[in-house]
Amino acid sequence: MAKRDWPLSFRCAHEDCPEHVTYRYDTQRDLRSSFELKNYGEKGWRCVRHSTPNEVLSTENLEQRFEVVSRQEDYGRFFGHQGFVSGPGFKVFAKDFPPGTKLIITARIELPAAASTGRGEGGEGA
Numbered sequence: 001m002a003k004r005d006w007p008l009s010f011r012c013a014h015e016d017c018p019e020h021v022t023y024r025y026d027t028q029r030d031l032r033s034s035f036e037l038k039n040y041g042e043k044g045w046r047c048v049r050h051s052t053p054n055e056v057l058s059t060e061n062l063e064q065r066f067e068v069v070s071r072q073e074d075y076g077r078f079f080g081h082q083g084f085v086s087g088p089g090f091k092v093f094a095k096d097f098p099p100g101t102k103l104i105i106t107a108r109i110e111l112p113a114a115a116s117t118g119r120g121e122g123g124e125g126a
Helices: 028-037 113-117
Strands: 006-011 020-025 063-073 076-079 084-087 090-093 102-108
Touching: 006 028, 020 028
Parallel strands: none
Antiparallel strands: 006 020, 063 076, 063 102, 084 090
């Protein structure tokens, strides 16, 4: 017999936004405790476009930069709260670098030339 899961769904509370999310839980108890933790109140759940719009890359926001400086604690060296940080194309251990080392992560969108000139596909006159 297939194991049952318990879904908890929310739609973005921003007007006319179609985004939604569904969390799935193994037990009703987990669902209830999560619902209490995820109680979004009067504002409701909002997708990333509407909860942190300044972090969403778009044609108006082509680049985001994250910067953190490593620090030494009695129990290890960290970038922020992590001793190991990874993302697409990189992995870094804080212990491999001296305290004060900056980790700078940049995400940048480069539009095709046709899009930036407004001509679309096919070149001029297409």
